[in-house]
Amino acid sequence: GGVPQCLNSSGRAGSGAGPMADALRAAGHTAVPFRDHIAAVTVPGCVDGWVALHDRYGALSLADVLAPAIDYAGNGFAPGFTSRLTRGVMGSLPGGDDYAAEGKLVRRSGVADALRAIASDGRDAFYLGSFGNGLRTLGDGLYSEGDLAARQVEWTDALGVDALGHRLWAAPPNSQGYLALAAAWILDGLDLPDDPDDPLWAHLLVEASRQAAFDRNAVLFDGADGHDLVSSERLGPRRDAIDSFAATDIADAYRGGGTMCMSTVDKARMGVTLIQSNASGWGCNIVEPTTRIFLHNRGMGFSLDPSHPAAMAPGKRPPHTLSPMLVTHPDGDLAIALGTMGGDSQPQVLLQLLVRMLVHGATPSQAVAAGRFALASTGPGGTGFDTWSHGGRVRVRIEANAPEAWAAGLVERGHVVEPAPAFDHGFGHAHAVTVDGEVLLGGADPRSRSGAACGF
Known part of the structure; x- marks a missing residue:
């Protein structure tokens, strides 16, 4: 019974979003670039979402939850059908060469290190650690340390x-x-x-x-x-x-x-539907160099019309x-x-x-x-x-x-x-x-x- 709870960790635009939107308009853009531009990247909310979901409903330790992913990322996994289909695209991306070799295991050591840090020290190890520092460098003023320190989660009915x-x-x-x-x-x-x-x-x-x-x-x-x-x-x-x-x-x-979706029901009949996404394909074609994590392009949902209620602006979340x-x-x-x-x-x-x-x-x-x-x-x-x-x-x-x-x-x-x-x-x-x-x-x-x- 009761009202199901919704966890929104879709991520907010950085504090430099206003000047970024001005620059895009000045360059002739009528929409946020779909690929190859950092403007499409809001502060990634996925990790904050994992931690918040675990804090409220988790039955295992966070380290136990992340252990299989750490193992696959560090020790390697066979590329799946979709990865094989997109090998040509992946091979052209920074950090995508891991996927390019036929017959080889895919190893993502930077991702494994990031997950170990999260398991050990929580969300700050990600947002204020190597990944966050790399993102701020890529953003060149789009993100502040305060943007990354702020939790990207909201619980609502x-x-x-x-x-x-x-x-x-x-x-x-x-x-x-x-x-x-x-x-x-x-x-x-x-x-x-x-x-x-x-x-x-x-x-x-x-x-x-x-x-x-x-x-x-x-x-x-x-x-x-x-x-x-x-x-x-x-x-x-x-x-x-x-x-x-x-x-x-x-x-x-x-x-x-x-995008991926997972629906699950446990023995207590608690149901969870979880969806997370890079938005489109491999995201915006930009990779954080230390962890080699691919960045999303969900910010394409913003409008560049400053009068629109979904206009790109600091602290806003895109549709x-x-x-x-x-x-x-x-x-x-x-x-x-x-x-x-x-x-x-x-x-x-x-x-x-x-x-x-x-x-x-x-x-x-x-x-x-x-x-x-x-x-x-x-x-x-x-x-x-x-x-x-x-x-x-x-x-x-x-x-x-x-x-x-x-x-x-x-x-x-x-x-x-x-x-x-x-x-x-x-x-x-x-x-x-x-x-x-x-x-x-x-x-x-x-x-x-x-x-x-x-x-x-």
Whole structure:
């Protein structure tokens, strides 16, 4: 029972973010550079998040928790499928040569040293040690020692709505987690077909997702009121605008994979969904030289428009796509822990999983293996993070293993449809654990080369 807790450790912009934003605008940039620029790097919050999560809920010592990672980093591991695919990219990055040799173990001695320091001396050994010093040098005024000394964590109540016969919970802003809640609430008042193969099923889920998200770029920022974003007053008219027979004409709005997810439930039925991310791929293509840790590019979520509420500024957290979820029964008991990678498509993937499990009774394995749709930008060269840059005008990408009738039915209703390969990597790597009395069921996404469902 009670309200699930959300740990936000997404990291804040350094104290030099204001002058950095001015310099970017002066250089002609209209958005924070996606690659090869330190401006995309907020103070990394992941380590602070680990320590805070362990301090509140950990049952083992931090050293015991980190020991396997230290062993793999120090003594080596075989490169996985994804690492082999990206060997060419990795070999061109500073610190990426560890991955370049065919048939060799990958050793990350700098990472092992950083993890040992954290295990021994806590977060300050990381933020105020070799990594932090290296980051400050790279930032050249973007970060101060005070920025790195400040804890990058905030505990808040999760954001919740009642929909699909359950209470759905997600991370509040600056996360886009509210989109899955809003889409589920909108969908809950529509006449959904009993058969997920029916193209009307896909159409209504697409429309609910569009109505929830078309103005995301204008309303999602650090400090946005999550309760207002999922209020019935705001979402009711959007639900009313949906037509079962035609795609809605939504006015334009403000223009503006390097993620993993783990869902777990323990014997006490405490559920945790944890998502952490470099934002896109290997991040911003910059490496801290001492530890050889790759730096993220999550700061690309900031706006360079100084009048925008998500403008890049000191101490601000950028809007981000990470959308961990929990589902509880009306009595407050845990029902599902779920999450996915997938950039902008995360809320759409989550909505499809929720409907399949909560409405149609699918198991986690059945739900995550089913064919999906994902919405993508209508513009050229989509990054996976720009779906809503043109308001509600989107392409509907459909996997080849999705129900055959979906594509024709969506085209008839006015959607722009694009076929995609079966079990396509770009449709998310989703995982879910359901709780039914003494029985736990887990499902790992077949789209993921490294995903697994494990019981201990």
